[in-house]
Amino acid sequence: MTSVSERRIKAFEYAAESIKQLIAIATGLIAFTVTFSKDFVSAVGGPLKWVAAIGWLFLLGSVCFGLLALQALAGQMDQTAENATPDGDETAWAAPSIWSSAVGLLWKLQQGSFALGLLTTIIFGGISIAKHGFAPVEKAGLVSFTPPADTQAASVVASRPPGTTAQAHDSLVGRFAGCYRFTLVGGSVYRIELLRSAMGAAREARAMVKGPPIPTAGNRWRWVPIDARHFVVSWGGIDGAMELAVERGGRGYLAMTTFWSSNQGTTDHSAARVEKIDCRSRPS
Amino acid sequence: MGVQIPVVRRLQSSMMDGFRFACIAIASTEGVTFSTSAIAELFDMMDRAELSENVSADELLDAQLALVRLVHEAAITAQSEGELYISPSILRDVRRKLCPLPPWIQPPC
Numbered sequence: 001m002t003s004v005s006e007r008r009i010k011a012f013e014y015a016a017e018s019i020k021q022l023i024a025i026a027t028g029l030i031a032f033t034v035t036f037s038k039d040f041v042s043a044v045g046g047p048l049k050w051v052a053a054i055g056w057l058f059l060l061g062s063v064c065f066g067l068l069a070l071q072a073l074a075g076q077m078d079q080t081a082e083n084a085t086p087d088g089d090e091t092a093w094a095a096p097s098i099w100s101s102a103v104g105l106l107w108k109l110q111q112g113s114f115a116l117g118l119l120t121t122i123i124f125g126g127i128s129i130a131k132h133g134f135a136p137v138e139k140a141g142l143v144s145f146t147p148p149a150d151t152q153a154a155s156v157v158a159s160r161p162p163g164t165t166a167q168a169h170d171s172l173v174g175r176f177a178g179c180y181r182f183t184l185v186g187g188s189v190y191r192i193e194l195l196r197s198a199m200g201a202a203r204e205a206r207a208m209v210k211g212p213p214i215p216t217a218g219n220r221w222r223w224v225p226i227d228a229r230h231f232v233v234s235w236g237g238i239d240g241a242m243e244l245a246v247e248r249g250g251r252g253y254l255a256m257t258t259f260w261s262s263n264q265g266t267t268d269h270s271a272a273r274v275e276k277i278d279c280r281s282r283p284s
Numbered sequence: 285m286g287v288q289i290p291v292v293r294r295l296q297s298s299m300m301d302g303f304r305f306a307c308i309a310i311a312s313t314e315g316v317t318f319s320t321s322a323i324a325e326l327f328d329m330m331d332r333a334e335l336s337e338n339v340s341a342d343e344l345l346d347a348q349l350a351l352v353r354l355v356h357e358a359a360i361t362a363q364s365e366g367e368l369y370i371s372p373s374i375l376r377d378v379r380r381k382l383c384p385l386p387p388w389i390q391p392p393c
Binding site: 024026028030 | 297299
């Protein structure tokens with residue numbers, strides 16, 4: 001009986017492992033990008049969406065070719081059964097090889113498809129960032145209003161001041177959206193990004209405060225424009241709440257801060273300095 | 285065809301590795317990670333889906349993607365609550381919120 005050499009068996013094991021790793025990475029990339037597709041793909045125009053779709057197709061193709069390559073590997077181990085003699089003499093069996101035409105072709109197709117999928121995804125990401133910038137994410141020292149899972153016009157309507165049309169409200173949202181630095185009495189500085197998008201039952205989103213002392217339990221941040229000169233940013237926690245009423249004047253912004261402490265039962269008012277800043281700027 | 289059965293099982297495990305990789309990467313993207321018990325619970329749900337009988341490949345993929353989305357929601361929730369870890373309780377809360385997930389990958393909501 002002709003046994004397959006240990007070296008050849010190792011070659012098969014490594015080949016299968018390599019194929020499996022590529023399948024795992026391709027699957028992970030698909031799952032990862034599909035999960036964030038609402039943030040990235042939904043925000044881009046038509047042609048660019050196709051780039052993302054093509055990337056997914058290539059990655060999916062890579063997974064499928066990987067499956068076929070694994071099957072071809074298994075087939076290699078048993079490919080010569082028909083050559084065996086009726087009495088079980090297996091000397092007629094050809095040596096299996098990972099470089100057989102079927103395995104080689106499918107393996108290359110898997111690798112090629114994966115490379116194209118990765119390249120397409122990178123191209124999509126690059127163009128998307130170049131056109132639209134990074135999706136709003138929390139940066140160090142920046143309180144960011146998380147973007148919505150999807151557009152919830154109803155929630156925007158629910159939170160806008162009475163008598164304001166949806167169009168006017170959206171216009172005001174666009175007017176004030178951006179990043180601001182709030183300097184409170186005592187020197188505490190908060191960098192806050194006001195996003196255009198709504199989330200939840202009101203125009204709010206939750207964020208983790210990385211800035212200076214503020215009760216951290218159950219942080220809830222929201223903002224709402226009042227009119228062409230005013231907007232309000234508020235924070236609510238389990239043991240306190242804060243509201244920043246901001247006015248846009250001729251020389252810039254001014255804010256009145258109101259802080260309620262449920263632990264101490266106090267309400268404090270103070271002025272705050274507000275500056276509109278570049279969202280990409282680093283905390284100073 | 286008998287030869288192909290273990291091959292298919294291996295493929296599923298490779299894809300499962302991919303989904304696990306995606307879950308951890310997604311949590312990291314949101315700035316949180318998993319507690320040991322939460323990740324054990326998540327992987328248990330994933331394995332339960334994989335081992336379910338009479339489930340088509342499409343249903344299996346849908347279920348795994350649903351679990352990845354669940355992780356994303358849990359990561360956002362944990363991050364919003366100022367937590368560094370996704371705990372089993374956050375995972376269960378989000379799972380209840382996302383119900384109905386396929387009944388064969390989890391205890392009833």
